[in-house]
Amino acid sequence: MLAYIAKRLVAAIPVLFGLSIIVFGIMAMIPGDPATAILGAYATPENVERVNRDLGLDRSLPEQYIAWITNVLQGDFGRSFRLNRPVLDEILERFSATLILAGASMILCSILGLLAGVVSAVRQFGWTDRIVTFFVLIGISTPAFWLGLIFILLFAVQWRVLPASGMYAVYGGGDLPDLLIHLILPATTLAIVATGVIARLTRAAMLEVLRQDFVRTARAKGLNEGAVIYRHAFKAALVSIIPVIGIQAGFVMGGAVYIETVFQWPGIGAMLVNAISTRDILLVQGGVLVVAVTYVLINLLADVAQAILDPRLKT
Numbered sequence: 001m002l003a004y005i006a007k008r009l010v011a012a013i014p015v016l017f018g019l020s021i022i023v024f025g026i027m028a029m030i031p032g033d034p035a036t037a038i039l040g041a042y043a044t045p046e047n048v049e050r051v052n053r054d055l056g057l058d059r060s061l062p063e064q065y066i067a068w069i070t071n072v073l074q075g076d077f078g079r080s081f082r083l084n085r086p087v088l089d090e091i092l093e094r095f096s097a098t099l100i101l102a103g104a105s106m107i108l109c110s111i112l113g114l115l116a117g118v119v120s121a122v123r124q125f126g127w128t129d130r131i132v133t134f135f136v137l138i139g140i141s142t143p144a145f146w147l148g149l150i151f152i153l154l155f156a157v158q159w160r161v162l163p164a165s166g167m168y169a170v171y172g173g174g175d176l177p178d179l180l181i182h183l184i185l186p187a188t189t190l191a192i193v194a195t196g197v198i199a200r201l202t203r204a205a206m207l208e209v210l211r212q213d214f215v216r217t218a219r220a221k222g223l224n225e226g227a228v229i230y231r232h233a234f235k236a237a238l239v240s241i242i243p244v245i246g247i248q249a250g251f252v253m254g255g256a257v258y259i260e261t262v263f264q265w266p267g268i269g270a271m272l273v274n275a276i277s278t279r280d281i282l283l284v285q286g287g288v289l290v291v292a293v294t295y296v297l298i299n300l301l302a303d304v305a306q307a308i309l310d311p312r313l314k315t
């Protein structure tokens with residue numbers, strides 16, 4: 001298993017290297033001048049030239065990239081000019097909030113998606129299957145940011161049963177129950193699409209497994225239907241479902257950018273939106289790179305879990 005993990009880590013190195021180039025290249029192509037954004041009303045040609053020289057923006061793009069990635073590999077992500085603090089400190093402070101939101105969403109969508117997919121497969125072509133399929137298709141087709149606004153309108157504005165924004169109450173609160181109450185709307189909104197995808201693929205995987213010989217053999221031995229479904233069929237189907245959950249974790253991390261904006265959740269997504277609008281290049285590059293690394297690590301964990309369930313994949 002250790003050799004398999006090491007092989008997967010080595011395979012992730014070129015992926016991360018390519019991601020760093022893409023992140024740097026996209027930021028370099030964004031219109032606007034960071035020096036002008038920093039100086040504002042004091043953006044004279046002389047001051048702009050001085051700031052560009054101080055930031056290293058007067059050098060060629062390859063030179064800028066080499067300098068940036070060298071510092072990153074040493075743990076130095078640079079300094080945010082807008083916040084006047086180290087980029088890594090800001091990212092770590094914000095990232096915990098994003099992990100809470102994304103983690104809650106993944107737990108929610110995994111449980112609901114797996115349950116809905118199994119029930120839909122077992123009741124194929126029945127009313128349960130049709131109802132689950134209908135709601136799954138609605139969830140997949142609905143834009144998450146629009147759904148978030150609808151949730152705010154209904155649960156926060158009209159019915160006033162849940163808070164509309166923030167991670168904790170402005171006055172009082174700050175404890176775990178307060179966090180969980182504020183987490184309900186954004187986590188549910190973020191989980192909707194991933195729940196639909198996991199449910200659809202779980203249904204397909206279960207239907208394929210239920211047609212195999214070992215399931216018919218288990219039933220012929222007299223095992224009750226629950227044991228056949230959950231102890232045999234579901235375990236076999238889970239091997240092909242786990243990678244899908246890993247992929248959806250990446251989409252949840254990406255979706256957190258606009259969901260955090262809608263619900264004013266103080267995570268890395270909201271930080272990136274503000275940094276992009278102010279051309280805070282180092283903060284954007286560092287934040288996107290950390291999200292990308294997290295996505296790669298999550299998929300690595302999914303591959304390891306898949307290999308544990310099916311040892312043939314280690315070869």
